[in-house]
Amino acid sequence: GNSVTQMEGPVTLSEEAFLTINCTYTATGYPSLFWYVQYPGEGLQLLLKATKADDKGSNKGFEATYRKETTSFHLEKGSVQVSDSAVYFCALTEGYSSASKIIFGSGTRLSIRP
Amino acid sequence: DAGVTQSPTHLIKTRGQQVTLRCSPKSGHDTVSWYQQALGQGPQFIFQYYEEEERQRGNFPDRFSGHQFPNYSSELNVNALLLGDSALYLCASSGGGSESYTDTQYFGPGTRLTVL
Numbered sequence: 001g002n003s004v005t006q007m008e009g010p011v012t013l014s015e016e017a018f019l020t021i022n023c024t025y026t027a028t029g030y031p032s033l034f035w036y037v038q039y040p041g042e043g044l045q046l047l048l049k050a051t052k053a054d055d056k057g058s059n060k061g062f063e064a065t066y067r068k069e070t071t072s073f074h075l076e077k078g079s080v081q082v083s084d085s086a087v088y089f090c091a092l093t094e095g096y097s098s099a100s101k102i103i104f105g106s107g108t109r110l111s112i113r114p
Numbered sequence: 115d116a117g118v119t120q121s122p123t124h125l126i127k128t129r130g131q132q133v134t135l136r137c138s139p140k141s142g143h144d145t146v147s148w149y150q151q152a153l154g155q156g157p158q159f160i161f162q163y164y165e166e167e168e169r170q171r172g173n174f175p176d177r178f179s180g181h182q183f184p185n186y187s188s189e190l191n192v193n194a195l196l197l198g199d200s201a202l203y204l205c206a207s208s209g210g211g212s213e214s215y216t217d218t219q220y221f222g223p224g225t226r227l228t229v230l
Contacts, residue, residue: 043118044157044204
């Protein structure tokens with residue numbers, strides 16, 4: 001079945017460091033890919049998405065490119081801030097409609113030191 | 115415009131009891147999905163409701179059941195609670211009108227269930 005694998009955490013960086021969180025997926029067909037973020041004590045928020053190969057999703061300085069040839073969707077940010085400390089989930093949907101269920105990775109906890 | 119709301123925020127139950135969690139979708143949305151997030155794990159899909167019927171279901175036992183009301187709000191019921199049911203239960207809404215053809219789901223803050 002479809003699945004998502006992301007790098008295990010926790011990841012600890014200093015403020016202004018470059019961030020990469022790796023994510024690879026296994027899927028049949030043409031899934032949409034997502035990054036969700038969960039801040040302490042809060043629910044999930046959509047960070048960015050990409051719906052087809054070579055699309056780049058971006059938001060709040062974060063970027064990820066849908067790479068079909070390597071089945072990857074790595075999350076990057078050029079300069080992290082303390083406020084970026086959260087748990088990040090890579091995810092995919094198995095279709096392109098409101099009926100699609102989301103398959104999540106296990107999450108990567110990110111901590112940023114001032 | 116209110117987003118997705120869930121109640122209660124926290125709940126403590128004992129093994130064998132039954133629990134009902136509630137979700138109100140974002141205005142304009144007609145589809146509600148439920149997810150279980152165990153501590154330190156990613157959310158797992160439980161089931162999805164549309165037009166008051168269960169449209170699809172994940173790998174969860176029949177102890178987990180749900181309902182959707184005409185106003186699109188939804189309930190998640192869990193019977194015969196086990197210790198392993200302790201988790202954060204997330205509701206997500208989507209669809210409706212122009213959003214029927216988008217796969218973006220909006221999540222509520224969750225209900226933290228503790229089973230003792």
